[in-house]
Amino acid sequence: MSLVVEKAESGYDRNPILTGVSVRVDPGELVAVVGSNGAGKTTLVRTIVGQLALRSGSVTLEGADVSSLATHKRAKQGLMMVPEGRKLFPRLTVGENIALGRRAAGKRATGEDPVEALLEAFPVVKERWGQQASLLSGGEQQMVALTRAVAARPSYLLLDEPSLGLSPLKTLDVFRLIELIRERTGAGVLLVEQMADQALAAADRAYVLEHGRISMEGDAAELRASDEVRRAYLGAA
Amino acid sequence: MEPVIIGLVLGGMYALLAQSFVLTFVTTRTLNFAVGEFVAVGAFATLAVASWGWLPTVGKIAIGVLAAALLGALVYRFLVLPFTTQGEHDVRWLLSTVAVSFVLLNLMNNVEGPSPQRSETAKLDGAVDLLGVGVSKQQLLLAALALVISLGLIAVTQRTSIGLVMRAVSQDPDTTSLMGVSPRVVGMGSYAVAMGLAGLAGILYAANVGASPVMGEPLLVASIAVAIVGGLGSLWGPLVGGALYGVLSQVASYQWGAVWGETAGLLLVIAVLVWKPEGLLGRRAEVKL
Ligand SMILES: Nc1ncnc2c1ncn2[C@@H]1O[C@H](COP(=O)(O)OP(=O)(O)O)[C@@H](O)[C@H]1O
Ligand SMILES: [Mg+2]
Numbered sequence: 222m223s224l225v226v227e228k229a230e231s232g233y234d235r236n237p238i239l240t241g242v243s244v245r246v247d248p249g250e251l252v253a254v255v256g257s258n259g260a261g262k263t264t265l266v267r268t269i270v271g272q273l274a275l276r277s278g279s280v281t282l283e284g285a286d287v288s289s290l291a292t293h294k295r296a297k298q299g300l301m302m303v304p305e306g307r308k309l310f311p312r313l314t315v316g317e318n319i320a321l322g323r324r325a326a327g328k329r330a331t332g333e334d335p336v337e338a339l340l341e342a343f344p345v346v347k348e349r350w351g352q353q354a355s356l357l358s359g360g361e362q363q364m365v366a367l368t369r370a371v372a373a374r375p376s377y378l379l380l381d382e383p384s385l386g387l388s389p390l391k392t393l394d395v396f397r398l399i400e401l402i403r404e405r406t407g408a409g410v411l412l413v414e415q416m417a418d419q420a421l422a423a424a425d426r427a428y429v430l431e432h433g434r435i436s437m438e439g440d441a442a443e444l445r446a447s448d449e450v451r452r453a454y455l456g457a458a
Numbered sequence: 459m460e461p462v463i464i465g466l467v468l469g470g471m472y473a474l475l476a477q478s479f480v481l482t483f484v485t486t487r488t489l490n491f492a493v494g495e496f497v498a499v500g501a502f503a504t505l506a507v508a509s510w511g512w513l514p515t516v517g518k519i520a521i522g523v524l525a526a527a528l529l530g531a532l533v534y535r536f537l538v539l540p541f542t543t544q545g546e547h548d549v550r551w552l553l554s555t556v557a558v559s560f561v562l563l564n565l566m567n568n569v570e571g572p573s574p575q576r577s578e579t580a581k582l583d584g585a586v587d588l589l590g591v592g593v594s595k596q597q598l599l600l601a602a603l604a605l606v607i608s609l610g611l612i613a614v615t616q617r618t619s620i621g622l623v624m625r626a627v628s629q630d631p632d633t634t635s636l637m638g639v640s641p642r643v644v645g646m647g648s649y650a651v652a653m654g655l656a657g658l659a660g661i662l663y664a665a666n667v668g669a670s671p672v673m674g675e676p677l678l679v680a681s682i683a684v685a686i687v688g689g690l691g692s693l694w695g696p697l698v699g700g701a702l703y704g705v706l707s708q709v710a711s712y713q714w715g716a717v718w719g720e721t722a723g724l725l726l727v728i729a730v731l732v733w734k735p736e737g738l739l740g741r742r743a744e745v746k747l
């Protein structure tokens with residue numbers, strides 16, 4: 222039982238981007254997809270949640286083919302994405318944003334509320350509860366976006382460049398939060414990042430996406446140590 | 459004083475239809491240009507059951523409202539939504555709703571004939587004295603309903619969880635579907651409420667002018683004007699726009715004659731479009747990156 226993307230092809234109008242991408246996330250696993258700007262990372266996560274149509278291939282969630290389901294139905298089945306640029310509802314408060322995440326949980330909202338644990342560890346979200354989301358700093362917005370996604374009780378969580386536009390210090394916070402989310406929710410996480418070093422350090426397994434194809438895959442630590450990855454993505458000479 | 463009072467009352471009537479434009483616009487970024495025909499649909503549906511003695515008046519009005527609401531939801535699902543799929547610059551829905559308007563008009567002309575039919579289900583007789591000005595109870599009822607319904611809608615959007623979803627959709631429909639919300643259901647729901655309002659306006663207005671296929675037309679131009687003046691993005695817009703447009707056009711026609719009334723109203727629209735194209739209470743469209 223996992224999230225399995227098989228030979229996915231998708232893109233925009235007359236512009237095919239992904240050409241046969243296969244990716245797999247097992248429950249509780251943290252999987253990184255690294256790749257440079259324009260490699261197709263955002264296209265991949267948007268295809269997985271159904272915001273972009275598959276042209277061929279499939280997406281299966283816990284054994285069930287969800288390729289033809291609308292985005293909101295995939296969300297109800299526990300497939301959540303934190304979009305690139307966070308996409309909080311700018312004129313809703315932090316609390317209202319998180320309430321909308323809870324809506325997606327529906328019947329899956331049983332047991333201990335994982336949001337409480339996050340709020341305790343990162344009280345800044347709670348302190349901002351009544352504020353309009355657009356007034357928050359980039360780092361705070363990312364915290365809220367992650368909390369909103371967790372409120373939906375995801376079984377699989379797709380994170381599109383959570384470090385985008387954040388200072389190194391804030392990026393560190395975000396990665397700590399991702400670790401905590403994995404620990405508390407047991408969700409499988411697909412982490413898409415340009416910041417290859419940190420993503421590979423955090424992940425169990427990883428894929429390298431280049432021009433819409435997977436060029437390498439394997440154990441994250443091994444990839445991080447490999448010459449090819451070091452040269453192309455980690456700035457090593 | 460008289461033109462001001464009459465203007466406020468008329469503005470209230472326009473506000474009811476303007477509210478239906480605003481409702482579909484905030485949730486779906488589309489406008490139903492067949493609203494005028496939905497006014498007539500509501501009026502005819504209530505007229506059709508007018509002779510059912512066992513049904514209380516409220517029930518007859520409810521049937522008219524529901525008929526327009528149901529048709530509105532269907533029009534959205536099958537004739538608007540399919541024509542919005544090609545991104546923000548896709549305006550094929552504009553043509554399809556105009557087509558709906560023609561088809562409904564022809565249908566009603568064939569079935570009911572063009573001449574107005576008496577319809578007094580929702581008629582209030584008599585007039586009341588407002589600050590020395592006689593206002594027909596019927597018109598006052600329409601204006602009061604517009605006010606009450608607008609305030610009700612505002613309360614719903616601010617305080618309920620359905621309202622929260624509506625506000626989310628109006629800010630970012632793609633992200634709202636990530637929250638497990640079906641954009642199609644939200645769109646059908648708002649079309650249903652919006653066209654139900656148009657139907658209600660028609661039922662009440664028919665008591666004055668009779669039910670006829672073209673009865674919505676004189677209201678249409680003024681309501682679009684009111685919606686634009688107030689701002690298509692705000693539920694407060696129709697109230698403010700209605701009051702301004704109504705008073706201005708009444709005062710102008712009182713002073714300089716009827717032709718000037720409409721002209722003043724349209725000049726107001728042009729002035730707003732020049733100085734604040736998003737409407738007095740609207741918010742400037744955010745630039746998307
Ligand atoms: N809306 C779009 N329409 C057309 N092409 C797009 C669109 N969005 C992205 N692309 C193209 O798709 C390719 C992959 O983009 P993207 O998936 O955003 O890459 P990444 O997230 O890895 O930076 C790029 O060449 C980009 O120009
Ligand atoms: Mg991207």
